[in-house]
Amino acid sequence: MLGVIIxxxxxxxxxxxxxxxMILGDFEGVLSVTLSSEDSRETFMEKMEKGIQxxxxxxxxxxxxxxxxxxxxxxxxxxxxxxxxxxxxxxxNLPMLIKVSSHREETDLKFLAGEVQKATRESIVTSMxxxxxxxxx
Amino acid sequence: MLGVIIxxxxxxxxxxxxxxxMILGDFEGVLSVTLSSEDSRETFMEKMEKGIQxxxxxxxxxxxxxxxxxxxxxxxxxxxxxxxxxxxxxxxNLPMLIKVSSHREETDLKFLAGEVQKATRESIVTSMxxxxxxxxx
Numbered sequence: 001m002l003g004v005i006i007x008x009x010x011x012x013x014x015x016x017x018x019x020x021x022m023i024l025g026d027f028e029g030v031l032s033v034t035l036s037s038e039d040s041r042e043t044f045m046e047k048m049e050k051g052i053q054x055x056x057x058x059x060x061x062x063x064x065x066x067x068x069x070x071x072x073x074x075x076x077x078x079x080x081x082x083x084x085x086x087x088x089x090x091x092x093n094l095p096m097l098i099k100v101s102s103h104r105e106e107t108d109l110k111f112l113a114g115e116v117q118k119a120t121r122e123s124i125v126t127s128m129x130x131x132x133x134x135x136x137x
Numbered sequence: 138m139l140g141v142i143i144x145x146x147x148x149x150x151x152x153x154x155x156x157x158x159m160i161l162g163d164f165e166g167v168l169s170v171t172l173s174s175e176d177s178r179e180t181f182m183e184k185m186e187k188g189i190q191x192x193x194x195x196x197x198x199x200x201x202x203x204x205x206x207x208x209x210x211x212x213x214x215x216x217x218x219x220x221x222x223x224x225x226x227x228x229x230n231l232p233m234l235i236k237v238s239s240h241r242e243e244t245d246l247k248f249l250a251g252e253v254q255k256a257t258r259e260s261i262v263t264s265m266x267x268x269x270x271x272x273x274x
Contacts, residue, residue: 010159012231015152019204022147022174037159067156067231069262081264088264091257093230094149094204113263120228121258125206126250127218127225 002109003055003062004030004100006092007048007073013092020097027101031055035072045076052086061085061109063100063116065092087113095123139246140192140199141167141237143229144185144210150229157234164238166192172209182213189223198222198246200237200253202229224250232260 006013013032020027033051035044048064056062062085064077069090077088087109089096099119106112143150150169157164170188172181185201193199199222201214206227214225224246226233236256243249 008156009231010152010156012149012152012156015147015149019145019147019149023208068235069232069260071160078264078267081268086264089261090263091230091232091261093228093233094146095206095228096230096261098205110265113265117261117263120261123206124226124228124233124254124257124261126227126254127215127223128247128250130215131218 001029001104002060002107002112003052005048005051005055005062005064006030006032006097007035007064007077008032008067008092009035009071009073012067016092016094016097019094020101024098024101027097028104029055033073039072041072041076044072045079048076048080052080052084059085060107061087063109063112064088065096065100066090067092085109089113089116089120091120093120093123096120138166138241139197139244139249140189142185142188142192142199142201143167143169143234144172144201144214145169145204145229146172146208146210149204153229153231153234156231157238161235161238164234165241168192176209178209178213181209182216185213185217189217189221196222197244198224200246200249201225202233202237203227204229222246226250226253226257228257230257230260233257
C-alpha cells in the first residue's frame with residue numbers, strides 16, 4: 001500500500017482527516033502533518049521525513065496532499081519529491097481524500113497522483129451547472 | 138459586498154477559515170456553518186438561513202462553498218439556491234477561499250461562482266506537471 005500524507009498550514013489537515021473518518025470510517029496508512037507557527041523549514045522537514053517513514057516504511061511511495069501551491073508545506077513536499085518516491089498534489093479537499101480512500105490498492109504512485117488530480121478537478125462544480133444539466137434532461 | 142458561507146460536515150470549515158485568517162488576515166462577511174452529528178436537515182437549514190441573513194442582510198447574494206457534492210451541506214445549499222440569490226460551489230479548499238478573498242468587490246454572483254470554480258480547478262496541480270514544466274523552460 002502506498003503512504004498518504006496530508007501537509008497543511010495549521011490544524012486544517014487534522015480536521016479534514018477527522019471529517020473523512022466521520023463519513024467513511026478509519027483510513028489506514030494516512031497521516032496529517034501540520035505546520036505550526038513555531039515550526040521552521042527544518043523542523044517541518046523533520047516532521048515530514050518522520051511521517052513518510054511511518055506511512056511508507058517499505059519505501060513503495062508516498063502521495064503528499066498539500067493545502068496550496070506555495071508556502072512551506074508545498075515547498076518542503078516538492079523538495080522531498082526531487083529525491084524520494086514522493087508525488088505531490090495541491091489543493092487538498094474532501095473529494096480528494098475520498099478519491100484517495102477509494103484507491104488504497106493502487107501501487108503506481110504517478111498514476112494515482114494523476115487520477116486524484118483529475119477527479120478532484122471534476123469535483124469542483126457549481127449549482128448553475130447542475131441546474132442547467134437538470135433542465136436539459 | 139456579496140456574502141460568503143462555508144458549509145461543511147464537522148469543524149472543517151471553521152479551521153479552514155482560521156487558516157485563511159492566519160495567512161491573509163481577517164476576511165469580512167464570511168461565515169462558517171457546520172453540520173454536527175446532532176443536526177437534522179431542519180436544524181441545519183435554520184443555521185444556513187440565519188447565516189445568509191448575517192452575511193448578506195441586503196439580499197445582494199451569497200456564495201455558498203460546500204465541502205463536497207452530496208451530503209446535507211450540499212443538499213441544503215442547493216435547495217436554498219432554487220429560491221434565493223444563492224450560488225453553490227463544491228469542493229471547498231484553501232485556494233478557493235484565497236480566490237474568493239481576492240474578489241470581495243465583485244457584485245455579480247454568477248460570474249464570481251464561475252471564476253472561483255475555474256481558479257480552484259487550476260489550483261489542483263501535481264509535482265509531476267511542475268517538474269515537467271521546469272524541464273521544458
